Amino acid sequence: MSTSAxxxxxxVRRRYAESALAVLERKTSEERGCGCGxxxxxxGRDAAKAGKDxxxxxxxxxxxxxxxxxxxxxxxxxxxxxxxxxxxxxxGETVLDLGSGGxxxxxxxxxxxxxxxxxxxxxxxxEMLALARQNAREAGVxxxxxxxxxxxxxxxxxxxxxxxxxxxxxxxxxxxxAVLTEIQRVLRPGGRIGISDIVAEDRLSPADRLARGSxxxxxxxxxxQGEYEAGLEAAGFEQxxxxxxxxxxxxxxxxxxxxxxTREPASKGLRVIRAASASGCC
Numbered sequence: 001m002s003t004s005a006x007x008x009x010x011x012v013r014r015r016y017a018e019s020a021l022a023v024l025e026r027k028t029s030e031e032r033g034c035g036c037g038x039x040x041x042x043x044g045r046d047a048a049k050a051g052k053d054x055x056x057x058x059x060x061x062x063x064x065x066x067x068x069x070x071x072x073x074x075x076x077x078x079x080x081x082x083x084x085x086x087x088x089x090x091x092g093e094t095v096l097d098l099g100s101g102g103x104x105x106x107x108x109x110x111x112x113x114x115x116x117x118x119x120x121x122x123x124x125x126x127e128m129l130a131l132a133r134q135n136a137r138e139a140g141v142x143x144x145x146x147x148x149x150x151x152x153x154x155x156x157x158x159x160x161x162x163x164x165x166x167x168x169x170x171x172x173x174x175x176x177x178a179v180l181t182e183i184q185r186v187l188r189p190g191g192r193i194g195i196s197d198i199v200a201e202d203r204l205s206p207a208d209r210l211a212r213g214s215x216x217x218x219x220x221x222x223x224x225q226g227e228y229e230a231g232l233e234a235a236g237f238e239q240x241x242x243x244x245x246x247x248x249x250x251x252x253x254x255x256x257x258x259x260x261x262t263r264e265p266a267s268k269g270l271r272v273i274r275a276a277s278a279s280g281c282c
Contacts, residue, residue, distance in 0.1 A: 005174040008215050012172050015216050016101065017127040023102060080218070080254045081196020081245070083165035084108045087258075088194065092116040093162040096186065098151045098179070099123060099169025103132030103144075109165070110141040120161070121146045122154060152178040159188045166195045171222040172215070180235035187261040193232075199242060199255035200224040212249045219252055228257060236265040 083105055089095055095109040100121025110119040121144065123129050129146050136144045149155040151166075152175045164183045173179045183193060198218045200209050202225055213219025223231065225242050232240045237259035244253040 008174050008221075011216050013125055016123075016125045019101075019128075021127055023131060080168035080198055080248070081256065083167050083194050083196045084112060086194035086196060086256050087163050087165050087192065089113060089163055089165070094118045094120070094160065095163045095165060096120045096122065096154070096156065096161045098154075098164065098166040098183075099172070100132055100146065101128050101167075103135045103146070105165060105167055106132065106144055106146070107136055107139045107141055110136075110144045111139075113143065115143060117143060119144045120156065122149055122151060124148065124150050152182060154182045154186050156186050158185050159191075161186045162188055162191050164191070164193045164195075166193075166197070168197055168218055170195065171198045171218050173221070176223060176231060177235070180231050180237075181265055184236045184261055184265055189261060191261045193237070193257065193259050195257035197228075197255050197257055198222045198248065199228055199244060199253055199257075201244075201251040201253070202226045204251045208251070212252055219249060222252065225255070228255075232257075232259045234266045236261060236263050238262045 083097075087095075089109050089112040091112070091114045093113050094117060095106075095113060097105045097109065097120065100106050100123045103121055106119045106121035110117070113119060119141075121129075121132055123132065123146070126148070129148055132146050136146070147155050151169065151173055164187060170176060170179055187193075200222050204212075204224060206220075209222055210220040215221045225244065228242045229240050239262075240259045241257070243256045243258075245256055246254045248254055
């Protein structure tokens, strides 16, 4: 892996480790600082200044969902959507959350699938994993498993999962073709994805995206709508849908991504998009 890619990965890991520790210390939102879609950083702050419809973090979950969760799980929510609703998670299913953070979507999935189902959370950050496990214990859910690893190399067997969800994380990967191929590998035939992510309009080049925000702020590394669709189709998905929902910066949108695994991956994958620099937040 190149030095610049290593640097980006470490920057993401460090930012989310800081966010987890800040939640454990019950710091205020201002003190917690940057996180993907936190509303206090990069896309969130710039969008708020521009008077845009900023919908990030805990505000994307309804009151009933928030009331069923430990406070720390809600505080640690840094996503840009509600993938539980997107994926239509059902009783008895096995769900995998990529980049599970403080565990909010894993806990909600565990509650939705019930005792006959299983919810996995995958994260590369020790601090977030510790926070997520604490939150799961406080929530009283037993059908959860938190795994340490990278979303480009999912530590689960092939065809072991019914649903893959993710909340504003795939845009942070430095190897998106690997992520999409791995999702396809672990899904059972007929398995589906329900992803919330930041997506660029097709008119924006990688340089345009970098000009609108940092990689760790979920902007510079975001795929365009067309790139996302092509990447999913190349990875072996059909019924692909990338629906833009709300603008977070000029030409950058929160999006709902859906697809179903119905075939094997194509030989050619998605063109890799690399950020022009490893610039920090804001």
